Amino acid sequence: MNIESLLKELKFKAVRSSGAGGQHVNKVSSKVELIFDLQNSSEFSEDEKIVLLKNLQTKLTKENILLLSCDESRSQHKNKEIVIKRFLQLIINGLKVPKKRKATKPSKSSVQKRLDKKKNIAFKKVLRQKPKL
DSSP states (O other), rough: OOHHHHHOOEEEEOOOOSSSHHHHHHHOEEEEEEESSSOOOOOSOHHHHHOOOHHHHHGBOOTEEEEEEOSSSSSSHHHHHHHHHHHHHHHHHHHHOOOOOOOOOOOOHHHHHHHHHHHHHHHHHHHOOOOHH
């Protein structure tokens, strides 16, 4: 994955940020929206696209477009940097394939401990019962 060419495929849109801020928020478009079309991306192979579609399923639109936005800072440039970092982290985590779990058996001592504990608990419960006459 080449980050430089991946960043060229991104589209950015600056919009007015919501919330409090007085006059500044009404005249400056500091919120940055990142738009990435995963389906038409030339940077990923078909296999990688399938993995990303599966892993990023909840974050994609119906057209498989990834939308991220940032309005944390009053600076448009800083918001753009933040949203790019988030995007790259999302892609890196989306491409990770989890390790397969190896099936293991419990050790003999752990099985024995469990059985001994069961016997002790059963014995306690027998002692709690009313005596049989």
